[in-house]
Amino acid sequence: MTLSVGDNAPDFNHVCDDGKEISLANFKGKKVVLYFYPKDNTPGCTTEACDFRDNLNRLTSSDAVVIGVSKDSEKSHRNFKEKYG
Secondary structure (H helix, E strand, C coil): CCCCCCCCCCCCEEECCCCCEEEHHHHCCCEEEEEECCCCCCHHHHHHHHHHHHCHHHHHCCCEEEEEECCCCHHHHHHHHHHHC
């Protein structure tokens, strides 16, 4: 499946770093910022994630949620989140 800017994303299920499963359908009616990054703790990915963190209040005040996705393990994600807030 190929998506273009502005297309609706297909529904998905995914296990988060806290072990809970989420689905895109859980966020119906909200704006979802879904971003993909290659690896936790790399310079570019850290900069990107910290930019989302630093602007999270602005995004959530617009009724948006931010979801980052990479192939790293749940443990790696938890450590990354703890390290960078």
